[in-house]
Amino acid sequence: MPKTAKKTVAKKSVAKKAPVARQARTKKYVYFFGTGKADGDRTMKDTLGGKGAGLAEMTRAGLPVPPGLTISTQACNLYQIGQKLTAEIEAEILDNVAKLEKAAGATLG
Incomplete structure (x- = not known):
């Protein structure tokens, strides 16, 4: 009786895809993080x-990170060009400082 050969099927290796960089909204300059939530993520380097x-x-991973805010690189570039922050950026900073104070349970300044 002839032996039947077993078929071997090679498994395709599935490469993990790198996360796709998320584009930030064009008019957002300040990103809050704290209380387990963050406006940004690792794709927004x-x-x-x-x-x-x-x-x-x-913060998104649930690690103990004190609340804070990050001013975007775009805001920094605008500051370097004009040597001042626009009223829009200043207002956004103040809004996020209020979030920070609420999350920290304290006032700044």
Whole structure:
């Protein structure tokens, strides 16, 4: 009796896809993180900088990160060009400082 050969099927290796960078809204300059939530994430390194993206991701992961805010690289670039912050950016900073105070249970200044 002839032996039948077993078929071997090679499994395709499935490569993990790198996360797709999320585009930030064009008019958002300040990103809050705290109380287990973050406006940004690790895919926004160009917008938040490395440290800002890392803090946002750690917050999302549930690690103990004190609340804070990250001013975007775009806001920093606008400041360097004009040597001042626009009223829009200042208002956004103040709104996020209020969120920070609420999350921390204390007032700043």
